[in-house]
Amino acid sequence: MKPIDPIEVFKALSNEARLQILDWLKDPKAHFGPQGGVDLIEVGVCVSQITSKLNMTQSTTSQYLSVLQRAGLVHATRLGKWTYYRRDEEAIKEIASYIQHDL
């Protein structure tokens, strides 16, 4: 696991839409309908579902998810033609810990 880059993390968090996505992903069942046989919790939510809720284009949504991923905040799993994103709770804990001790 790549070490945390605080600047990259803070930049990723400096945007309303991206914070919104992270928040929705805290409880996917509460915010997204079920998608086929895929476990929302284990695997995540696909880009189209997130796009539907954000008021933005698929292009923007996909880019924002990449930003979150590069910052280490979410994890992506490709299954067939879908890419499922879920929070990386481990990494998020690390970040919270960094902030608490080093900020």
Next chain:
Amino acid sequence: MKPIDPIEVFKALSNEARLQILDWLKDPKAHFGPQGGVDLIEVGVCVSQITSKLNMTQSTTSQYLSVLQRAGLVHATRLGKWTYYRRDEEAIKEIASYIQHDL
């Protein structure tokens, strides 16, 4: 005390120089020489001293300190012709707490 605006805070933290300043201010005695009869810990460090250590102009330093202040991360005290900045540890704790519980 004005409530925290996470986006403003994250933006303020999305910059190497500003993180550096916050880090120096964690232990002013370790990073700055004494300044007159002023208690570095209680009152803070003046803009010129911070400017000397940052590799940037007085103008930039002053602006960055304003950004940190608007985000609630530091507190400014004007004494004579100097403005002393110190970390607002209370606010920083609040932010760390926000991140830990709401991120």
Next chain:
DNA sequence: TTGACATATCGCAAAACGTCGATATAATGG
């Protein structure tokens, strides 16, 4: 009051970011 110093603010140019539409790539089903 004037001069000198510390800080703040203004206006700029370059870089980065936000967001989109268009297009490319990947995967599936016929």
Next chain:
DNA sequence: CCATTATATCGACGTTTTGCGATATGTCAA
């Protein structure tokens, strides 16, 4: 193979950020 669907990437363009120099403001000392 082809059409379709999901996602990723590219190019564009307006907005924001970065960092600077120049200048304004505040404060003290003479």
